[in-house]
Amino acid sequence: MSSVRLSAVPTTRDAADPRIHKALSHPIRVEILRALDDGLASAVEVSRATGHPLGQVSYHFNQLAQLGLIELRKTTPRRGALERHYGLIETAPTAAADWRKLTKTARRNEANTVLGEVADQIAGALKDGGFDSSDSHARLEDLKLDARGRRDAAKEVTALVKRLRAIEKESAKRAKDKPDDLAQWAVAVLQYGSRGA
Secondary structure (H helix, E strand, O other): OOOOOOOOEOOOOOOOOHHHHHHOOOHHHHHHHHHHHOOOEEHHHHHHHHOOOHHHHHHHHHHHHHOOOEEEEEEEEEOOEEEEEEEEOOOOOEOOOOHHHOOHHHHHHHHHHHHHHHHHHHHHHHHHOOOOOOOOOOOOOOOOOOHHHHHHHHHHHHHHHHHHHHHHHHHHHHOOOOHHHOOOOOOOOOOOOOOOO
8 A cells, every 4th residue: 555645536427426425425435445546455455554343344345346436356365265356446436636526525524534544644653753854844834825726726736646656656666676765654635725715
């Protein structure tokens, strides 16, 4: 799973589609979609990464499959059983978020899940010295933007996320010769307005 955490929310589908609303109605489903946005994943892998019980994660994998948003792509033998690896169906939610197409409830559910993960990761990083490196950064910009400025800022955030993904791929290529050089690195990208924005 990727170290750069991004939102997995629908963009190309009609957000009025009840399957999308149901998919985003539970935070574990949102986490599964986010994991699958990075590629294939199994319930076991998502359970380990999130700390949720395997039974709950498996249930939500099945729900997403029944909704037609994910599909079985491969199986791997594991101690007399088969580990099932799923992938997103092409029209399923993706990381390039267009929140205008989501209901307020879906936006709030996704934001709640992401903010919980960010809080957990920041608390762990503070405890473990994750901000000690000169490459670390913590900054909050308070801006006053009109409608066009908010749209322009959203485009810049989307471009930043794409660039971060490209940097991650470049790092993985370089790490083939030096795998010990790879380190877990998290980037939290938040853009939000005050009440009424």
